Amino acid sequence: MSEPCTLITGASSGIGSALARALAPEGRSMVLVARRRERLEELASELHAAYGIKVWVFATDLAASGAVEQLLRDLAARDCSVHTLVNNAGFGLRGGFQQASWEQMQRMLQLMVEVPTQLIAAVLPAMRTAQEGRIINVASLAGLIPGLPGSCLYSASKGFLIRLSQSLAAENHPWGIRVMALCPGYVHTEFHAVLGVEERMRRLPELFWMEADQVAAIAIRALAGSRVVVVNGWLNRLMAALATSLPEPMAVWLSSAFSQRFRR
Template sequence: MTTARDASWSLDALTPGDRRRVVDALRYVGRDLHHRSFSVSSDRRELLWQEMDACLQLAERLSVTVDSGAAVAPLSDSTFRPCTVITGASSGIGAALARSFAQHSEVLVLVARRQDRLDELAAELAQSAAARVVAVALDLNQPQAVDQLLGRLAANGLWVETLVNNAGFGLRGSFEASSWMQLESMLRLMVEVPTELTRLVLPEMQRRQQGTILNIASLAGLIPGLPGSTLYSAVKAYLIRLSQSLAAENSGSGIRVMALCPGYVHTEFHAVLGVEQRMQRLPGVFWMSVDQLVRWTERALQGRQVVVVPGRLNRLIAALAHYLPLPWANTLSAAFSRRFRSRP
């Protein structure tokens, strides 16, 4: 029979890595209880919330004792290999960046929903790059997706040296025309997921004093909000501000933080959005190929600039948006959106 004293001894005897797994499990249970609480009666919901609070509070107490008391940082393991993680890697900018990072990464982890696209890209990279390529078909919009992803990496002895937060999508039409399910999905994928991933991988980067966080933002986050692109502009602006704060907090730590803010890039994005025909009216000088964008990104990562706007015209647009009186900038943005983005 196990006594309380035995149980206490067993907990104290856990290695830092095992204790971290206990902490992560408690947090997982807490979040799961929270999600379950919305499908039960109000009385039952209160009980679930109490259990959720208990799990999360215990996780925080254990986390503090591990982080402050262990001689070796709890997630650090000298046998773990560094990897590069790219979300939204199955097409467009994500796939192009994957081809670039595959040339200088030991292990490249591609994350997206479409297994067939990932397998096709992984097979291509396996023939042309030295990196070991791992395809992870995962819907990051699902509640526990980030935990599942990091769990797979840990199980394979990998730590995230480079994180590319690229997953995202656009919505067409006015704000109220989109369903709450669509808006919530965008907020989850383009705000919560990159924030959660960054929060969970950053401590290990700090312990090792090396790492890169690349947030794929947009020129849309630097100019007045575009009609018909309400939430998209807002979430991209969030990624820019998040990157600036992270860069300031980690200055001199060996961690590179950058927000990439491209303008119009030839990808599937506008076709999926349903505005490709109208966007074809946009003069060619506004457009950039994904290969050009990748070259800009590679050069920029070698520098120190946090917010990077590739292309002279895009930088001019960003400067005008910054220095023009706001009413003028708003008028120009609205006129451009009506001409090239809105429904005919």
């Protein structure tokens, strides 16, 4: 009989590792995927020592050709059936749309649109057969508000994950499958440092920021409910509500003004 496991992509830091720590007490075996093997192995050792669970590490670039197929073959070889899938892997591109090369854009679309969709397609049949399972797509507040200058593909990919989650939730609820789009705002992670805008982002008042473990704790609590789109924090929920209730020109103006002041 297949062993149920939790699969987390982008697990080496930030929200991914925070979700791994938050889900580990459930006692299921865990599969951690990211590019940085050393980080993954440190986290795997921590989780095994704390909870006695089996943790498998896959150090791979999921945007590379054939990477998802190889991951799925490795899971099958370990007789691991995914009970909880967390699609978290992603990155940002600095600058406007025309400042990025097509190769960079293609890699972003591969990692943040194609990979999560491919993984969902692979694990969903077994979840339906078992009549249980959970899919957490880590989206963003950026997918709910008007697109910001310098964030074309990022906002678009997160918006895709939100709409995908909503449709999947409606289709698969009868089979006992929980689908959720987690939409954090600004989180203290390595994201902005890797993007090269960390110093600029420090202008943003602390009120806007959350810690990764706070985001993970909110996600775990939300799993027990039925909300599909989960926005972390009252301020982020307020901004999401304003984005949908204000006239579109005003929402776009506010979004662009915010970007000019704190992001560009």
